[in-house]
Amino acid sequence: MTSALAIEAHGLVKRYGPKTALAGVDIEVPTGTVTAVLGPNGAGKTTAVRILTTLADADEGTATVAGFDVRRHPNEVRRRIGLAAQDATVDPLLTGYENLVMIGELHQLSRSEAKRRARELLEQFSLVDAADRVTSGYSGGMRRRLDLAATLVARPQVLFLDEPTTGLDPRARNELWEVLDTLVGRGTTLLLTTQYLEEADRLADDIVVIDRGKIIARGDARSLKRQVGGDNIGITLADDDLLEAAAGLLASCTGHEPVVDRPLRTVTAPTTDGVAGLAAVANALAEAGIRVEDLSLRQPTLDEVFLTLTGQAIDHDENALEEAHS
Amino acid sequence: MSTTTDALGPTSGNGAAARIAEVAAPGPTTDPHPPRGVVHDVWVVARRGLVHMKRQPEALSDATIQPIMFVLLFAYVFGGAIDVPGGGNYREFLMGGIMAQTIVFTSFGVAMSLANDRKNQAVDRFRSLPIAKGAVLGGHAVANLIKAFLPIAIMSVTGLIVGWRIRGSVVDAVAGYLLMVAFAFAMIWIGVLLGSVVRTPEGVQGIAFVALFPLTFVASTFVPVASMPGPLQVIAEWNPITTLSDALRELFGNPNTPTAAGDPWSIANPVAYTWLWIIGIVVVCAPLSVRLYNRSIAR
Numbered sequence: 001m002t003s004a005l006a007i008e009a010h011g012l013v014k015r016y017g018p019k020t021a022l023a024g025v026d027i028e029v030p031t032g033t034v035t036a037v038l039g040p041n042g043a044g045k046t047t048a049v050r051i052l053t054t055l056a057d058a059d060e061g062t063a064t065v066a067g068f069d070v071r072r073h074p075n076e077v078r079r080r081i082g083l084a085a086q087d088a089t090v091d092p093l094l095t096g097y098e099n100l101v102m103i104g105e106l107h108q109l110s111r112s113e114a115k116r117r118a119r120e121l122l123e124q125f126s127l128v129d130a131a132d133r134v135t136s137g138y139s140g141g142m143r144r145r146l147d148l149a150a151t152l153v154a155r156p157q158v159l160f161l162d163e164p165t166t167g168l169d170p171r172a173r174n175e176l177w178e179v180l181d182t183l184v185g186r187g188t189t190l191l192l193t194t195q196y197l198e199e200a201d202r203l204a205d206d207i208v209v210i211d212r213g214k215i216i217a218r219g220d221a222r223s224l225k226r227q228v229g230g231d232n233i234g235i236t237l238a239d240d241d242l243l244e245a246a247a248g249l250l251a252s253c254t255g256h257e258p259v260v261d262r263p264l265r266t267v268t269a270p271t272t273d274g275v276a277g278l279a280a281v282a283n284a285l286a287e288a289g290i291r292v293e294d295l296s297l298r299q300p301t302l303d304e305v306f307l308t309l310t311g312q313a314i315d316h317d318e319n320a321l322e323e324a325h326s
Numbered sequence: 327m328s329t330t331t332d333a334l335g336p337t338s339g340n341g342a343a344a345r346i347a348e349v350a351a352p353g354p355t356t357d358p359h360p361p362r363g364v365v366h367d368v369w370v371v372a373r374r375g376l377v378h379m380k381r382q383p384e385a386l387s388d389a390t391i392q393p394i395m396f397v398l399l400f401a402y403v404f405g406g407a408i409d410v411p412g413g414g415n416y417r418e419f420l421m422g423g424i425m426a427q428t429i430v431f432t433s434f435g436v437a438m439s440l441a442n443d444r445k446n447q448a449v450d451r452f453r454s455l456p457i458a459k460g461a462v463l464g465g466h467a468v469a470n471l472i473k474a475f476l477p478i479a480i481m482s483v484t485g486l487i488v489g490w491r492i493r494g495s496v497v498d499a500v501a502g503y504l505l506m507v508a509f510a511f512a513m514i515w516i517g518v519l520l521g522s523v524v525r526t527p528e529g530v531q532g533i534a535f536v537a538l539f540p541l542t543f544v545a546s547t548f549v550p551v552a553s554m555p556g557p558l559q560v561i562a563e564w565n566p567i568t569t570l571s572d573a574l575r576e577l578f579g580n581p582n583t584p585t586a587a588g589d590p591w592s593i594a595n596p597v598a599y600t601w602l603w604i605i606g607i608v609v610v611c612a613p614l615s616v617r618l619y620n621r622s623i624a625r
């Protein structure tokens with residue numbers, strides 16, 4: 001591919017009746033890089049992925065994927081992409097092997113080539129033993145693996161993964177991340193959606209934060225974290241009479257007014273200095289002789305990111321309602 | 327969603343990621359594969375439809391055991407109570423009707439396949455693949471045509487065992503089976519229409535029960551039209567399922583309702599009238615249903 005941008009979308013708007021799912025979204029993903037679309041439930045992540053993968057038509061705006069316009073040349077786009085939808089879409093009545101062979105054939109591989117690819121992928125995804133069982137009997141994890149294998153059948157140039165790690169345990173998530181790293185290292189362009197800043201930080205060169213169909217922040221993880229005040233240092237004390245002292249100390253180390261949670265005996269403040277900042281706080285605590293039960297450096301959660309960026313918390317109830325309706 | 331362990335399976339770890347990348351990353355030589363054409367894609371989707379039938383016990387019994395049951399039930403249990411006007415063997419009268427009913431239910435099969443595709447998100451999966459235009463509907467059509475003819479073959483054999491014979495000419499018999507193929511083809515578009523409007527398997531089942539099933543009974547499928555009360559009789563006389571049944575009886579040389587001077591044109595010319603319906607359905611429904619279906623999946 002010659003174009004430097006694997007994905008290029010401008011002014012995407014999508015309405016569902018009175019509801020605006022996307023209100024003018026721009027996304028540019030350079031070839032061979034990873035972009036994470038980060039946002040809470042109902043933000044419009046799936047809608048954006050559906051438009052970019054030719055499943056839905058935007059009401060306004062244009063999008064090019066792998067050098068082809070999604071509206072004018074959908075099949076040229078489809079030949080070059082892999083999509084793992086938010087819920088695994090494997091065929092429950094076909095075996096794992098039959099699923100992969102069918103997808104290979106519909107990717108226009110010859111039947112023998114499709115069979116060869118199916119066996120190869122089943123082996124790499126440790127599904128050989130389950131290959132000849134219908135997938136309705138697969139566990140959730142097996143179905144996910146098969147779904148991912150299916151998206152890779154045609155060696156896609158551009159890979160779209162819609163919340164690939166939601167519901168995976170930490171070990172499974174780490175393994176998937178490792179695979180994605182390696183794929184990207186070998187030239188695959190990746191766009192993934194996620195609700196976790198940690199995941200976006202771990203994988204993405206660029207992060208697009210989206211809320212209610214609008215992009216509210218974008219940049220690499222570092223610049224984004226700077227915008228949201230970086231990581232958080234949390235101190236949990238053994239007993240609560242030294243809370244004020246710890247808070248004062250934390251304030252002087254980080255330059256931010258800490259949040260004090262008396263019942264939990266914690267003080268928390270943002271830092272942009274990472275581990276160095278944590279070390280400074282640890283030293284100061286030791287010098288002051290304050291006994292600490294726990295001292296941690298952690299990334300802000302999506303809720304905290306949103307609180308900082310939008311000044312309001314994520315409305316989980318409303319989103320839960322919307323999920324149920326969609 | 328439940329939490330899942332073993333993302334890449336028990337043997338993952340040590341180099342698994344690298345091996346996956348090896349088989350999945352775009353190589354310097356991986357050009358997209360050129361299209362193999364609509365016939366290829368239709369057949370791939372059709373094969374899937376046939377495997378589905380094989381794996382669904384209830385669908386398989388619909389296509390195999392049920393037709394045998396129907397023939398035996400009507401031939402031996404109800405048959406004695408039903409008089410064929412003008413005389414003649416009821417078992418022979420029955421076969422045309424029972425074949426017609428099976429053909430009509432092709433539309434139900436198509437609508438069910440489409441509804442299940444929606445439910446399982448196969449619609450999206452297909453739409454993300456570089457498939458020839460129309461290949462998914464085409465594949466469902468071919469699979470359901472094949473599905474329609476399995477029971478017809480089974481019924482023909484069962485019929486032969488209980489005494490049904492093709493008593494007309496070979497040309498007429500061929501015309502009879504041809505009429506069935508054509509009618510099944512028309513029913514596919516009714517099925518697509520149904521599958522565009524009614525989007526869940528349960529909904530399709532409901533419609534089949536309140537509309538399709540009665541329609542096959544207000545017809546000469548199992549009893550002669552003359553035995554029905556006035557208004558029902560009029561509906562039955564113009565019901566294409568009546569004329570399909572009668573046309574098959576006529577073409578197979580089986581006992582049929584004798585026609586009288588005052589009969590409506592449909593009853594007097596069942597073959598021609600049925601063909602008119604087939605042409606009408608295909609001309610009107612095929613383009614309409616394809617458009618409605620495509621609109622219903624583009625979200």
Ligand SMILES: Nc1ncnc2c1ncn2[C@@H]1O[C@H](COP(=O)(O)OP(=O)(O)O)[C@@H](O)[C@H]1O
Nearest residue numbers: 016021040041042043044045046047322326625
């Ligand atoms: N097919 C649809 N019909 C109506 N509303 C929809 C449809 N799909 C999505 N929406 C709405 O658009 C908004 C964005 O949804 P979505 O893109 O699924 O968000 P996310 O993937 O970020 O959770 C939500 O408010 C959702 O309810």
Ligand SMILES: [Mg+2]
Nearest residue numbers: 045046047086
């Ligand atoms: Mg989503």
